[in-house]
Amino acid sequence: MLSFPIERIRNFSIIAHIDHGKSTLADRLLEMTGAISHRESREQLLDAMDLERERGITIKAHTVRLVYRAKDGQDYLLNLIDTPGHVDFTYEVSRSLAACEGALLVVDASQGVEAQTIANAYLAIENNVHIIPVINKIDLPGAEVEKTKDEISDAVGVDGDDSLLISAKEGLGVPDVLEAIVKLVPPPVTSPGKMLKALLFDAWFDPFQGAVILVRVFNGRISVGDRFKLFSTQKTHEVLSIGANTPKRISLESLGPGEVGFIVSGIKSVQETRIGDTLVLDSDPSPEPFPGFHEAKPLVFCGLFPTETEQYNELKEALEKLRLNDASFTYELETSLALGFGFRCGFLGLLHMEIIQERLEREFxxxxxxxxxxxxxxxxxxxxxxxxxxxxxxxxxxxxxxxxEIFEPFITGTLLLPSEFLGPVMSLCQDRRAIQKELKYLDAKRVSLSYEMPLNEIVLDFYDRLKSITKGYASFDYEWLGYRPSILVKVDVLINGEQVDALSFIVHEDKAYNRGKALVEKLKEVIPRQMFEVAIQAAIGSRIIARQTIGAMRKNVLAKCYGGDISRKRKLLEKQKEGKKRMKQIGRVEMPQEAFMAVLRVSEGSRDDG
Known part of the structure; x- marks a missing residue:
């Protein structure tokens, strides 16, 4: 691979809302720069995981080094840093953007600006990244190019008239994107004579090489054989090999200012490689870290238990293996009287939780x-x-x-939706204890809402309810706000007087009765009838707030009683009644899996919000 002067290096990423064509545009850029041949080409080439390809989302960041011959006859080195698109991975996106000087903001011409478009654009602006607006899917019959330009100007604050018009699927307009990257994205800035300073913005585990770290060099140079240390751990490591993806892996002797590549140094675990960390030479007397570094901490937790008790060890091994590639995911042992041995797992958000659970079930x-x-x-x-x-x-x-006092986490939520659904959506948000901060009409048909809301109000079914009442047209994005005091209580569920810890939940005091009532009603539907009466109760401390009773299955003991005195029938019924009482005292209720899923599906939102 040729060595490039810093003025001919361009580092950029592609940011977009889900399904606006980010990965498709990346595929076309790879093809048009000759990084892959037409024979090697496939859809979503940079998305390596089956889950990424099926869902059409990017879960892990990827980088690829492209060489492009511009119209001025010069060869340029383009480092494409492909970022995850979802809100759960906002910190990773911000660190990836910190490694870039430019970003392509892709907007679907038929859908317009969405909540995630705005969130990612603001992240880019915060990182002083030059934004190039790109309007994709202009070949679709429903494309509204002029309207999308206006939305980009109004909602994002970037001049929509400068937008590049493309169809990534057809390859239409993509050469103009490459020229715009060369002309509009500034080259990297470096301080000559300064010692090594590099940003670690991703890592993964290789079973043969250990943890592999992905870095962007800002100052100095790092070569094979150098000894470096990571700022957060202060541990020293030796560079065993350096490389880059083209997208095939190539070996390099060193990485200089402005360059992006991966380093293998025998680091044993991904936990030691924290995203956003600073890489410096071991010999540097007074190193300075990059600002903005913090450890990605889980926001959402849930318990994972095997349905078969003997699968506990398999689950433990699966979590250990998965943790090797995802340091932001945490787990610790948890025991439940109802479910046995399992793990309490921490995730960055709801999508992250869904993906981890699906990978555990599918891959293991x-x-x-x-x-x-x-x-x-x-x-x-x-x-x-x-x-x-x-x-x-x-x-x-x-x-x-x-x-x-109890404090609960709050987020700032941004919603974009057609104005015809404004009433039902505002009603939904008010139901979730949200405080409205802003209401802005983007045009005659689209409106933007901003709310401060408790995180625990959106972790259950807020997104599903939002999509349902807006017929799928609303988009939602959120960012962390902080902790605020609140009046919260714990609601316990008792089945025949026995507390089922796995069904307990924490809720605002005003909503405890409705949530408890809805849950016991749902449990009555999913728990099968027994040979004895089953009482289902919701309680706050020792106070019962809701109750449902599942009647006993009754054997017809009078079936063989043809005629005869009524006292004979009454004797048989009394005998049966006594037997039922004994069963009630010793009976154990079998809980189906649906009972534990009932908590996920129950909230006041289960009533019609519209």
Whole structure:
């Protein structure tokens, strides 16, 4: 691979809402720069995982090094840093953008600007990245190019008239995108004479080489044999090999200013390689880290339990293997009286949770029960003002008498929707304790809403309800806001007087009765009838707030009683009644998997919001 002067290097990423054509555009860029031949080409080439290809989303960041001969006759090195698109991976996106000087903001001409388009554009602006607007799918019959240009100007704050018009699927207009990258994306800036400073923006685990780290060099040079250290751990490692993806892997002797590549150094685990970390030479006397680094912390938690108890060890091994490639996912042992041994797992968000569970079931052939997702609450314990508990599992919440104050996480949500659905959506948000911050009409038919809302109100079924009442036309994105005090209670579920810990949940006091009532009604539907009466109760502490009773299955003991005195029939019925009482005392209720899924499907939103 040729060495390029810094003024002919361009680092850029592609940002877009889900399904606006980000991966398709990346495929065309690879083809048109000769990185892959037509024979090697396939859809979503950079999305290696089956799940990414099936869902049409990018889960892991990828980089590819392209060489493009521009119209001025010069060869340019283009480093495409493909970022995950979903809100759950916002921190990874921000670190990937920090490694770039430019970004292609792709907008679907038939759908216009969506919530994630705005969120990702703001991330790019915060990182001082030059944005090039690209309007994709102009060949579709429903394409509204002029309207989309206006939306880009109004909602994103970038001049929509400068947008490049393309059809990534057909390859139409893609050469103009390559020329725009060369002309409009600024080359990397470096400080000559300064020692090595590189940004670590991704890592993965290789079974033969250990953890492989992906870096962008800002100052200095790193070569094979150099010793470096990571700022967060202060551990020293030796560079064993350096390479880049073209998309085939190639070996390099070194990486200089502005270049992007991967480093193999025998790091044993991905946990040591934290995204956003700074890489410096071991000999650097006074290194300075990049600003903005923090560890990606899980926001959403749920319990994962094997349906068959003997699969516990298989689940443990599967989690260990999966953790090797995803350091943002956490797990710890958890036991439940109802479900046995399992794990309490932490995720970056709802999509992340869905993906991890699906990978566990698909790649490791497991059948799992998941408990309702929860968020992290902070609890101030009475008599210990300086002591603050982090509560993830509802069963860990102290009794009400020992709690001074509970804090719950809040997010800022951005919703974009057709104006005809404004009323039902505002009603849905108010039901979820949201505080409206902004209402803005983008044009006569589309409106943007901004709300501050509790995270625990969106982890269950908010997104499904939103899509349902807007016929799939609304988009939603959110960002972390912080913790706020709230009046929360724990609702326990008792089956025949026995508490089922896996069904407990934490909820706002005003919603406890409705949620408890809806859950016991749902459980009555899914728990099969037994030979004895089953009482299902929802309780806050010792106070029962809702109850449903499943009647006993009754054998017809009078079937063989043809005629005869009524006292004989009554004697048989009394005998049966006594037997039922004994069964009620010793009977154990079998809970089907649907019972544990009922918590996910129950909220006040199950009533019609429209």
């Amino acid at each position: 052939n497991l059948t799992l029960i998941s408990t309702a997702p929860t968020v992290v609450y902070r609890v101030k314990v009475a008599g210990r003002p300086d002591d603050e508990l982090s509560v993830v599992n509802p069963s860990d919440l102290p009794p009400a008498g020992q709690i001074d």
